[in-house]
Amino acid sequence: MKEKIRSAFNQLSEAYEHSVDTESLYNMELERPAMMQQLPENLKQMQVLDAGCAAGWYTHEFLARGAKVAAMDVSPEMVEATKRRVGTKAEVRCLDLSGNLPFDDHSFDFIVSSLALHYVENWRKTFSEFRRILKPNGFLLFSVHHPAMDIHLSQNQAYFETELIIDHWKKDGQTIEVPFYRRSLQTIVNEVVTYFTIDQIIEPQPTERFKQKAPEKYERLMKSPQFLIVKAKNRK
Template identity: 80%
Template sequence: MREKIKSAFNQLSEAYEHTVDKESLYNTELERPAMMLEIPKNLEQMQMLDAGCAAGWYTNEFLRRGAKVIAVDVSPEMVKATKRRVGTAAEVRCLDFGESLPFADETFDYIVSSLALHYIEDWRKTFSEFQRILKPNGILLFSVHHPTMDIHLSEKQAYFETELIIDQWKKNGQTVEVPFYRRSLATIVNEANTYFTIDKMIEPQPTGHFKLKKPEKYKKLMKSPHFLIVKVKNKK
């Protein structure tokens, strides 16, 4: 399944590089503003890991705030896109953060994972590795699909199961099958709390600009959340 996910995002890399930043209000006016509010404006002397960097929007923002950044993604094409965006200003690697990570213990002050963890079936390995490479009291900030949104895509409607979903994305005139794993809210919270101390949970709301551009979608999002953001602190 990891190969199918890699293949899907290789196909989607051009859209992420050239259109998502301008056209996807779910990114630009919903998830990203809420995530960035949880990150210090001054990141000088901070070592950041962008886990699931896609085409490098977050990597670039962290660099602008003064951070030292390592960005990783499972998709080789996404890695190429990030390198085109930031050049040599950040270290960009193609690797699967569902596996063991090639970083020393207590390397990072922050790990940020934007809409990437739901592509990993078993979080135990990932969270164990994140805990290892975070400094004591280091922060993990991650966003995922909201469980109440995901359940509508489930054929079985088995809310409490961790379930593989094959979604259909239409980008740049092509339809791409995108596999991901949906989880209950309790599963998300309990798995995070096993390795970290939960600081905050956020159900982001769309911005005023979203309302102006897509009023009907804005109304829908104000009634049914689309994303969930979780901020946790290393227990070490």
């Protein structure tokens, strides 16, 4: 399944590099503003890991706030897109979130993972590594699909199961199969608190610009959340 996920995002890399930043309201005017609001405006002297960097939008933003940034993605094409965006200003590697991470203990002040963890089947290894490489009192900030959203993609409607879903994305005239794992809210929360202390749980709301651009979608999102954001603190 990892290879299918890698292949899907290799195929999606061109869209992420050239159109998502300007055309996807769900990224531009929903998830990204809510995530960035949870980070300091000034990240100077701070070490940040962009865990699942895609085409590097977050990597670029962290650099703009003064951080020293490491970025990683499972897709080689996404890694190359990030390198084209930020050059040598960040350390960008092709790495799997579900494996051992080649970073020293207590390396990072923040680990930020945008819409990436639902592509990982088992979070325990990932969170164990995140806890190891986060500094004491460092923060993990991540976003995933909201359980109330992705249950509608489940054929079995088995809410409490951690379930493999094959979604279908239409990009640039082609349909791409994108596998991911859906989880219940209690599973998400319990996995996090095994390793961290939860600081905030956020259900992001669309911006006013989203409302102006797509009022029908805005109304739907105000009734049924699309994403879930968790901010958690390292207990060490």
